Amino acid sequence: MATSMLESGEDAFKKIFKFYKRRNPPPDYSEVIDFSKGTQSDKVFPLKLDSAAVSAVDGSMVGLRPSVEWSAYSLQGFPGFIFISDPFLGGAQSFWVRQALKSYPQKPNVCNLDLHMDPSHTQDLWAQSADSLRAPPAGKREPKTVLERLRWVTLGYHYNWETKTYSAHHVTPFPAELHLLANQVASACGFPGFNAQAGILNYYRSDSSLGIHVDQSELDHSRPLLSFSFGQSAIFLLGGLQRQDPPTAMFVHSGDVMVMSGPSRLLYHAVPRIIAAAPGRPTADSGGGPLGPPPEYSSALEPVSEQDWTVCCRYLSGSRINMTVRQVLGPGKNFPEPPTEEVHPDQDYNPPQESPTEQVHPDQDHQSPQDGASSNKKRKQEPSACLD
Numbered sequence: 001m002a003t004s005m006l007e008s009g010e011d012a013f014k015k016i017f018k019f020y021k022r023r024n025p026p027p028d029y030s031e032v033i034d035f036s037k038g039t040q041s042d043k044v045f046p047l048k049l050d051s052a053a054v055s056a057v058d059g060s061m062v063g064l065r066p067s068v069e070w071s072a073y074s075l076q077g078f079p080g081f082i083f084i085s086d087p088f089l090g091g092a093q094s095f096w097v098r099q100a101l102k103s104y105p106q107k108p109n110v111c112n113l114d115l116h117m118d119p120s121h122t123q124d125l126w127a128q129s130a131d132s133l134r135a136p137p138a139g140k141r142e143p144k145t146v147l148e149r150l151r152w153v154t155l156g157y158h159y160n161w162e163t164k165t166y167s168a169h170h171v172t173p174f175p176a177e178l179h180l181l182a183n184q185v186a187s188a189c190g191f192p193g194f195n196a197q198a199g200i201l202n203y204y205r206s207d208s209s210l211g212i213h214v215d216q217s218e219l220d221h222s223r224p225l226l227s228f229s230f231g232q233s234a235i236f237l238l239g240g241l242q243r244q245d246p247p248t249a250m251f252v253h254s255g256d257v258m259v260m261s262g263p264s265r266l267l268y269h270a271v272p273r274i275i276a277a278a279p280g281r282p283t284a285d286s287g288g289g290p291l292g293p294p295p296e297y298s299s300a301l302e303p304v305s306e307q308d309w310t311v312c313c314r315y316l317s318g319s320r321i322n323m324t325v326r327q328v329l330g331p332g333k334n335f336p337e338p339p340t341e342e343v344h345p346d347q348d349y350n351p352p353q354e355s356p357t358e359q360v361h362p363d364q365d366h367q368s369p370q371d372g373a374s375s376n377k378k379r380k381q382e383p384s385a386c387l388d
């Protein structure tokens with residue numbers, strides 16, 4: 001399969017991306033690494049993390065199991081890449097899903113819908129969508145709620161999709177609980193003092209994909225990039241330092257955490273496909289249901305009400321959420337002073353259309369997810385597929 005494709009002219013990453021994105025016939029997944037099956041693949045090795053770096057109490061505050069219990073792995077050929085198979089306490093994923101759907105899209109954070117909607121309509125996407133998502137599906141094709149049209153949210157230093165930069169002039173407070181979660185995971189992985197300064201949240205529908213790119217806009221690449229996934233599963237492709245290097249395919253399931261650090265920090269990667277989570281797999285919608293975390297541990301996170309959880313479950317039945325957390329500046333560092341004539345605080349922030357990087361620098365820097373219906377078009381359109 002994938003390996004035999006590498007001979008011909010088209011670059012290997014693109015070819016493998018297309019292979020996994022293909023709908024008809026669906027691809028063969030036999031070469032895809034599944035970390036939830038442990039060291040079944042001869043390329044996967046158990047990784048001992050720094051269990052002293054995070055106390056069980058601190059971990060439980062953000063919904064993490066004690067780090068000695070985490071199943072962490074390294075992947076042959078990818079030093080610095082760490083895969084942690086769902087380190088969350090039962091029920092704790094629901095907190096993060098609710099945050100990603102209800103809280104993080106709110107102002108002053110920035111989202112794709114701000115580009116073509118009146119600010120009064122992007123103020124509270126949850127409030128506008130919750131009733132429709134709570135109602136039982138009517139059977140016929142229903143108009144999409146605004147929440148279902150959400151594709152990305154930026155936090156902290158807001159990523160500028162056009163210039164592919166962060167700026168000292170466009171920053172809002174980074175959510176404290178997500179800062180804590182990232183700090184603890186990074187500490188366990190050998191990066192104490194990780195300072196979450198920017199977040200990019202991607203919201204994938206069942207036909208979405210994320211193009212081949214490298215996350216290089218952060219100014220300090222010695223700090224890791226952390227990725228948290230919830231909801232439906234995905235195929236993640238991890239390649240090399242060159243765009244055409246052949247990638248390795250792996251499944252990412254709900255609750256999984258990936259850390260790109262050291263020599264893996266600047267590797268090309270992509271998400272060609274969202275896959276329905278296997279029945280019985282503890283996706284966010286079954287990980288404790290509406291209950292939130294068991295009451296025996298303290299948490300920095302507000303419990304999720306049953307009402308809210310109904311909305312989250314309906315949303316997640318056909319969607320995947322990925323939160324990447326980045327440290328933009330080195331410890332104690334600031335943004336370099338721009339030459340005076342280039343200082344245009346905020347006015348020069350032209351937030352993208354839904355997938356602006358496709359228009360400007362395709363296949364290179366960080367992009368937002370693309371919907372299936374528009375994968376070959378310059379400007380992304382709303383997806384045509386309905387909820388599963």
Ligand SMILES: O=C(O)CCC(=O)C(=O)O
Pocket residue numbers: 200202210215227229236252269270271322324366367
């Ligand atoms: O969705 C994912 O797993 C990857 C997201 C990503 O690569 C990014 O946001 O830069």
Ligand SMILES: [Fe+2]
Pocket residue numbers: 213214215269366
């Ligand atoms: Fe990325």
